[in-house]
Amino acid sequence: MTDTRPVLLVVDDEPGILRLVDRFAQKIGFDVATAGSGQEALEKLQAGKAAVALVDLRMPDVDGLEVLKRIRAADADCHVILMTGHASIDTAIEAIKHGAMDYLSKPFDFDRLKELLTRVHDEIAQRRTLLMAESRMVKQLEFGGMVGRSGAMLELFDVIRRFAPHVRTALVTGETGTGKELVARALHKSGPRANKKFLTINCSAVVESLFESEVFGHTRGAFTGAVNAKPGLFEAADGGTLFLDEIGELPLSAQAKLLRVIETGEVQRVGGLDSRHVDVRVVAATNRDLRAESASGRFREDLFYRLSVVELSVMPLRERREDIPYLTAAFVRHFAGQFGKSILGPTPAAERMLLTAPWPGNVRELRNVIERICMLTDDRFFTEKETLACLAPPPTRPDPDPTPVPDKPTSHTHLLATAEREHITRVLKGAAGNKKAAAVLLGLSRRALYRKLDRLGLR
Amino acid sequence: MATTQRVFVHDMKNMFGIILGYSTLLLDEMPADDPRRSDVDEIRKAGESALALLNNWNAAVSGEETK
Numbered sequence: 001m002t003d004t005r006p007v008l009l010v011v012d013d014e015p016g017i018l019r020l021v022d023r024f025a026q027k028i029g030f031d032v033a034t035a036g037s038g039q040e041a042l043e044k045l046q047a048g049k050a051a052v053a054l055v056d057l058r059m060p061d062v063d064g065l066e067v068l069k070r071i072r073a074a075d076a077d078c079h080v081i082l083m084t085g086h087a088s089i090d091t092a093i094e095a096i097k098h099g100a101m102d103y104l105s106k107p108f109d110f111d112r113l114k115e116l117l118t119r120v121h122d123e124i125a126q127r128r129t130l131l132m133a134e135s136r137m138v139k140q141l142e143f144g145g146m147v148g149r150s151g152a153m154l155e156l157f158d159v160i161r162r163f164a165p166h167v168r169t170a171l172v173t174g175e176t177g178t179g180k181e182l183v184a185r186a187l188h189k190s191g192p193r194a195n196k197k198f199l200t201i202n203c204s205a206v207v208e209s210l211f212e213s214e215v216f217g218h219t220r221g222a223f224t225g226a227v228n229a230k231p232g233l234f235e236a237a238d239g240g241t242l243f244l245d246e247i248g249e250l251p252l253s254a255q256a257k258l259l260r261v262i263e264t265g266e267v268q269r270v271g272g273l274d275s276r277h278v279d280v281r282v283v284a285a286t287n288r289d290l291r292a293e294s295a296s297g298r299f300r301e302d303l304f305y306r307l308s309v310v311e312l313s314v315m316p317l318r319e320r321r322e323d324i325p326y327l328t329a330a331f332v333r334h335f336a337g338q339f340g341k342s343i344l345g346p347t348p349a350a351e352r353m354l355l356t357a358p359w360p361g362n363v364r365e366l367r368n369v370i371e372r373i374c375m376l377t378d379d380r381f382f383t384e385k386e387t388l389a390c391l392a393p394p395p396t397r398p399d400p401d402p403t404p405v406p407d408k409p410t411s412h413t414h415l416l417a418t419a420e421r422e423h424i425t426r427v428l429k430g431a432a433g434n435k436k437a438a439a440v441l442l443g444l445s446r447r448a449l450y451r452k453l454d455r456l457g458l459r
Numbered sequence: 460m461a462t463t464q465r466v467f468v469h470d471m472k473n474m475f476g477i478i479l480g481y482s483t484l485l486l487d488e489m490p491a492d493d494p495r496r497s498d499v500d501e502i503r504k505a506g507e508s509a510l511a512l513l514n515n516w517n518a519a520v521s522g523e524e525t526k
Contacts, residue, residue: 014470016477023484058469085472086465106469107476107510110483 004380005031006051006124008117011041011067012083013059021054024110028117038062042070049383050078052101052120054113057084057091065094072099076384077347079120083108127381131345134329144186146179147330150320156183156312163310164190169262171247171307172285174314177364180285181245183312187283188241196240199233204249211254213270216261222271234267234278241281247307248288248299259303282307317359317366324355324366331367335374343374349384357391421456424449428458461521468517475513478506 008030010021018034025032033050035041038059045053053071057064068080082095085106092103102116141149143157163170164187172180181200188198206214213222217232233242244250250258261267262282266275284307293299317324329345336343346354359365372390373382428438439449453459482503489496 012473014473014477017473017480020477020480020484024480027487085469085476106472107479110480 005029006121007031007033007048009033009035009041009044009050009053011035011038011053011059011064012056013037014056017056024113025117028114029121030117038064038067041067045071045074045078049075049379051124052079052081052117054081054083057082057095058086065091065098068095068098068100074385076349077381081113081116124381127348128344131329134325134345135333138326138330138333141326142330144189145182146186147326148320148323149326150315150323152315152320153323156314157186159312160186161190163187163312165192167191167281167310169282169307170284170310170312171290171304172283172312172314173290174285174287175316175362176287177362178314178316179363180287180314181243183314184241184243184283184285187312188243188281191281193240193281197237198241198243199237200243200245201233202245204246208251208254211251212257215254216257216267216269217272218270219272222269226271229269232267232269234261234280235276237280238278239280241283244282244284246286247284248286248290248293252298252300255300255303259300259306262303262306317362321355325351327363327366328354328370331370332374335371339374341374341378342380343377343382344380345382346387347381347383350382350387353384353387353391417456420452421458424452424456424458464517464520468513471513472510475506475510479503479510482506 006029008021008025010018010025010032011034012018012021013036015036018036022032022034030051033044033048035044038055039061041053041055042062044050053067055064055067055071059067062070064082064084068082071078071080076099079101080099081102081104082091082100083104083106084091095103101120102112104112137149138147141147144160146153146157148154148157160183167187170184170187172183174180174183185198188194201214203211212218213226213230213232215232215234217230217235218226220226220229244258261278265277265279267278268275290299290304290308294301294304317327328351332343332345345351354366354369361368369387369390373386376382376386376390424438424442427442428435435449435453436446439446442449444452450459482499485499486496486503489499
């Protein structure tokens with residue numbers, strides 16, 4: 001499996017040429033697929049991918065230029081070499097403009113063809129070496145399950161290492177999917193409590209009335225259903241770390257109790273009178289701006305200040321794009337191993353797409369996208385097409401230009417607004433412009449629909 | 460007339476491509492001391508001359524330089 005050969009697709013309506021190129025290319029290390037017409041070529045490309053295509057310009061059904069355009073649109077990583085028995089400057093210019101690698105006149109010069117194919121072959125070998133090097137690098141860049149070589153991440157790792165031995169409470173902030181729990185775990189693992197317990201509770205996932213009994217425990221008969229006494233997470237985590245995820249969602253009443261435990265180290269079970277002493281390190285995380293929340297009274301100020309003695313913020317992925325290749329390499333290695341595939345990584349065009357995506361869901365989103373891609377692809381490299389299929393929501397159609405580096409990623413909100421506008425327009429059309437009917441179909445009140453129409457500029 | 464000529468030249472070149480291509484492949488694969496080398500070489504040389512003839516004819520008929 002380690003040495004699959006790249007595929008050359010030859011497209012010509014003359015079977016003799018197909019057989020000839022087949023033999024020639026096999027000799028220099030390519031697997032060859034052949035197509036007797038432009039149509040057949042496009043079908044073959046749908047089924048599998050090719051590293052390079054050698055296409056006859058003049059064919060009866062779909063001509064070479066059209067095949068070139070379609071290949072470049074479908075897979076920007078596939079090189080296309082056109083060949084013709086009747087060279088003209090115009091078609092040559094046209095071909096290069098549409099991204100052809102070269103333009104050969106028939107009967108072609110085998111030395112020239114060999115040179116081109118060797119170039120493609122070398123490029124693939126280089127790509128393979130690069131991706132393997134990145135995959136090896138990941139091990140050195142890894143810290144507590146996080147991967148980073150950007151300044152922001154290296155600084156974060158350094159801060160974690162320095163705080164871990166001493167810290168008693170910490171607040172981890174960052175957008176959703178940035179890996180706040182990993183930071184908390186790293187703080188735990190790098191500190192003196194590494195072999196003690198690390199317990200997690202998601203403050204938004206527990207019903208308000210149950211939160212206190214979960215965290216502080218309860219005595220027997222404290223409330224209906226409290227058949228037995230139960231220790232809370234604080235007691236269970238004694239000596240270790242308790243991680244409170246989404247602390248911003250914690251109801252105010254529970255906040256007061258939490259603060260007391262943190263400050264005194266005394267836990268009182270619900271319904272109990274005596275308190276027990278616990279030694280627990282508390283790490284809280286949130287994707288909200290707690291400073292603003294506490295200023296406006298939605299979060300207790302004293303708890304905020306207590307927690308934020310040490311504040312670690314995790315940078316969103318779009319602000320540390322230089323980490324994307326290494327994160328990609330780490331996830332590819334993980335999922336390829338899990339699915340038993342030998343995927344090496346993205347083709348250059350796919351990598352550009354990953355580098356420029358908006359990533360509103362941060363590293364978690366990248367991880368999910370790579371997982372989907374690894375399920376989809378069976379090749380050593382995954383392409384732009386597969387990446388596009390797995391990125392959600394799909395960005396605008398990629399430019400078939402060989403170096404499509406958009407200077408600004410399409411913003412998420414903009415995409416949403418576009419989708420909303422299109423959907424509403426469609427429904428309105430279906431309801432023959434009747435806004436009352438359209439509102440019913442959209443599940444909106446008529447007034448809400450009017451507001452949306454105003455906002456989207458549809459009125 | 461021009462179209463018929465173009466199609467003819469295109470198809471002829473395909474044929475020459477096959478003649479020249481296979482003779483080149485054969486020469487590549489044959490051991491250096493194979494006695495049949497000179498035979499294959501004759502085929503290749505004839506193919507090249509015929510191709511040159513075709514190119515000249517095409518240039519003369521269409522009154523312009525073609526490759």
